[in-house]
Amino acid sequence: MDWMETLVVVVHVVIAVALVGLVLIQQGKGADAGAAFGGGASQTVFGSQGSGSFLTRVTTLLAIVFFVTSFSLAVFAKQRAEVAGEAGIPVVQESKQDPVDQAADKVDAAQTGEAESGKSDLPELE
Secondary structure: HHHHHHHHHHHHHHHHHHHHHHHHHHHOHHHHHHOOOOOHHHHOOOOOOOOOOHHHHHHOOOOOOOOOHHHHHHHHHHHHHHHHHOOOOOOOOOOOOHHHHHHHHHHHHHHHOOOOOOOOOOOOOO
16 A cells, blocks of 8 residues: 555655646736737747647646545545554544643642642753
8 A cells, every 4th residue: 555655645746746837837817918919829839829728728637636636645644544543553632621721720730739749740940
């Protein structure tokens, strides 16, 4: 399964770089106004209509692949966390009590003498 995850990560990174490149290559919507006044659109590589529809389709396809790889990586991470939990590796769990309430409980315990005497959660200063 590790080789599959590695493959998805590599594809994910390549797609991300390609998406950034394609977005930077594309012209904004305001750039079409210049072509109306003789911008030379017929001399482009993609023909007289320009590159808009081709690059838009490629960008859409790459975005779909990017989302699929993102979802796949999330599934891999969830499976890895479940396996780690079953193997006895400690997994971070959320506390049901608010941290402020936890601190208040420790202060209350210290004031009433319920805390262990001589021990503190704070590091000692030298």
